[in-house]
Amino acid sequence: MDEEFRRRLAGLFERGAAQDAAEPDRLRRLRNLEPATAELLTLVLRIAGAREVVEIGTSNGYSAMWLADAARDTGGRVTTVDVAEWPGVAENLAGLGVTRVIEDGGAYLARRESASVDLLFLDAERTRYAGWWPHPARVLRPGGVLAIDNVLSHPAEVADVLALIAVDSAFVAATVPVGKGLHLGWRR
Numbered sequence: 001m002d003e004e005f006r007r008r009l010a011g012l013f014e015r016g017a018a019q020d021a022a023e024p025d026r027l028r029r030l031r032n033l034e035p036a037t038a039e040l041l042t043l044v045l046r047i048a049g050a051r052e053v054v055e056i057g058t059s060n061g062y063s064a065m066w067l068a069d070a071a072r073d074t075g076g077r078v079t080t081v082d083v084a085e086w087p088g089v090a091e092n093l094a095g096l097g098v099t100r101v102i103e104d105g106g107a108y109l110a111r112r113e114s115a116s117v118d119l120l121f122l123d124a125e126r127t128r129y130a131g132w133w134p135h136p137a138r139v140l141r142p143g144g145v146l147a148i149d150n151v152l153s154h155p156a157e158v159a160d161v162l163a164l165i166a167v168d169s170a171f172v173a174a175t176v177p178v179g180k181g182l183h184l185g186w187r188r
């Protein structure tokens with residue numbers, strides 16, 4: 001990552017955190033990914049050689065910027081899905097080759113072709129993920145990666161989806177205690 005892009009990300013994260021601290025309504029907060037989690041997630045993307053990358057939960061595009069930068073190293077492309085168009089997202093993602101989709105994440109995954117995704121990052125409404133099953137598993141190609149954030153900060157909200165992953169013999173998975181807790185699953 002070049003230094004100018006790193007500085008841009010740092011500034012965006014700082015402004016987002018300040019904005020969120022002043023916003024009482026959780027659903028109106030940007031809730032950007034912790035930088036340490038973004039570092040790990042994008043390293044996993046690179047190690048996996050992920051080319052087809054899908055994110056559910058765009059917000060203002062902060063984490064998609066990280067993903068897009070990493071996907072340049074793998075010759076990949078990023079699609080990010082959100083139910084809403086957030087202020088600043090178009091500007092933040094301009095020129096990065098990211099495809100934005102305004103749709104419910106579950107509906108998007110349900111219509112996505114099987115085994116067509118190399119890395120799927122879930123960072124939306126956590127209580128919804130289990131209801132999206134089996135599509136998060138179905139859309140991943142063998143060798144693909146499922147990543148879910150906030151599993152240590154909100155364990156009750158992700159308990160159902162983590163239980164589904166735990167009993168699914170198609171996955172080898174573990175939680176990494178970085179940021180708010182990143183659950184990583186490798187799809188057989």
Ligand SMILES: C[S@@+](CC[C@H](N)C(=O)[O-])C[C@H]1O[C@@H](n2cnc3c(N)ncnc32)[C@H](O)[C@@H]1O
Pocket residue numbers: 030031032033056057058059060061062063064081082083084086103104105106123124125128
């Ligand atoms: C935690 S924020 C995403 C933060 C973003 N990944 C980042 O790090 O910059 C959660 C986002 O999920 C979106 N969202 C909520 N429910 C959703 C759903 N059913 N499908 C897709 N996106 C959803 C919200 O609009 C919000 O932008």
